[in-house]
Amino acid sequence: MRLHAPDTTPERIGFLLLPRFAMVAFFSAVEPLRIANRISGETLFDWATISQDGGPVTASNGMTLDADYAMAAAPNVPSLAVCASFAPEAGIDDALLDWLRARAAANCVVGGVDTGCFALAAAGLLDDQTVTLHWESLPEFRARFPRVDAVESIFEVTPDSFSCAGGSAAIDMSLDLIRRRHGDRLVKRVREQLIHDPGRRPASRQRDRGRPDDPNLQKALDLMEANLEAPLAIGELAARLNLSWRSLERLFVRHLGSSPQRVYLDRRLSHAQRLLRDTRHSVMDIALACGFASASSFTRAFRRRHGLTPSAWRQLP
Incomplete structure (x- = not known):
């Protein structure tokens, strides 16, 4: 999900699943990539799931998902998405923060899905950057991390980071990645398979709260x-x-x-x-x-x- 394409195909993305991560956001990020592979007839994208100890991770809906790797054994990837949801700080410890800092130092572009930015900000990796996360968590995030520009948008992509609000916003972010890498024609076909409305833009607000006319x-x-x-x-x-x-x-x-x-x-x-x-x-x-x-x-x-x-x-x- 980095802004600049890596030198190899397939492009590999790591998904770090923290306890109680949002299953819907994770699948929403992966499914457009899977469909792009199927439509193109080649493996344009590959992904790996990572947990802190290598064991299965329980999502916020109570379901568990097996991880491909523990953090200590995870391969180097050009992009890493930290996936979280409710209680985003429950899985944050010194080992996690050190590992995230090491990944960033090795030129891995790190980003957050749903509330994953809590871990990245705690590691000091988001200072003076613009990010988004789920609207419910924005006030607490802004109070905890005043040096990060946290906005209520669908997703944000910069040369140094990426983030999305979770839920179906992860679809929009993955579609943007497909468009940047492989063009509008492929992304249009993937969107048709997803029956996805093309009307949302990155800066669209997360909620339709019936904005008043005044x-x-x-x-x-x-x-x-x-x-x-x-x-x-x-x-x-x-x-x-x-x-x-x-x-x-x-x-x-x-x-x-x-x-x-x-x-x-x-x-x-x-x-x-x-x-x-x-x-x-x-x-x-x-x-x-x-x-x-x-x-x-x-x-x-x-x-x-x-x-x-x-x-x-x-x-x-």
């Missing part, structure tokens, strides 16, 4: 999403949009039937809910990541919304 409202919502950890005062939010406080209030009530304060709080609590479900962070750390000054203020707001404390909600089956 551009000021959309800008306000985008500012809220980008400032969950350190919430903006409503007056500052209005000032950034060149609106008065009252105009901003009327805008939200007219389109969303709620005040900007309530919408902002709901978004922070929704992010907290995802962190409680998908990470092992303490309630205090989650409170701070969602813009609450203390665990007690977070607990009160969370209980008003869900009827349970964050700790009790986390214990639900």
Whole structure:
């Protein structure tokens, strides 16, 4: 998936499968390559699956997949995709980080699928680069790794890295690879086999959230999403949009039937809910990541919304 083609055919890609990786994203990345091989009548792409210890890896859907290699025995490949999903930091340890750094030092282009960029960023391999990952994890990623430019796009490809948002976005990224290597004609035939809509572009947003017609409202919502950890005062939010406080209030009530304060709080609590479900962070750390000054203020707001404390909600089956 590197930008510049390697010197050999087939082009080999490694897929490092971390615990609870997204099976749908992995298969979505591989299937276009398989179809390209079949249509062309030759092996244009080859791939290998890698796990930390060489054993099978359990995906987020509970299914297991055998790995071809352990990290220590994996062959050199021009491109390596780190595949993760829920709890992306669960499998990260010093051995993994050292191995990723060694691969990058050996001119392997490393990238992330779904939330795989957490491991790459922890290894210090993404500083000052533009990446994407699943929209649910963007706020936490941005807070953890402020030196990485994390955007909500379908996929990103640079000379030094690649990344996609997971799910069907991996199809788009693999189709882009096929197009760059072997042209539009082949990618069109692969897309037809996948019955895939050609309308999405790399910079397309991951979610169709029914973007409001009013551009000021959309800008306000985008500012809220980008400032969950350190919430903006409503007056500052209005000032950034060149609106008065009252105009901003009327805008939200007219389109969303709620005040900007309530919408902002709901978004922070929704992010907290995802962190409680998908990470092992303490309630205090989650409170701070969602813009609450203390665990007690977070607990009160969370209980008003869900009827349970964050700790009790986390214990639900």
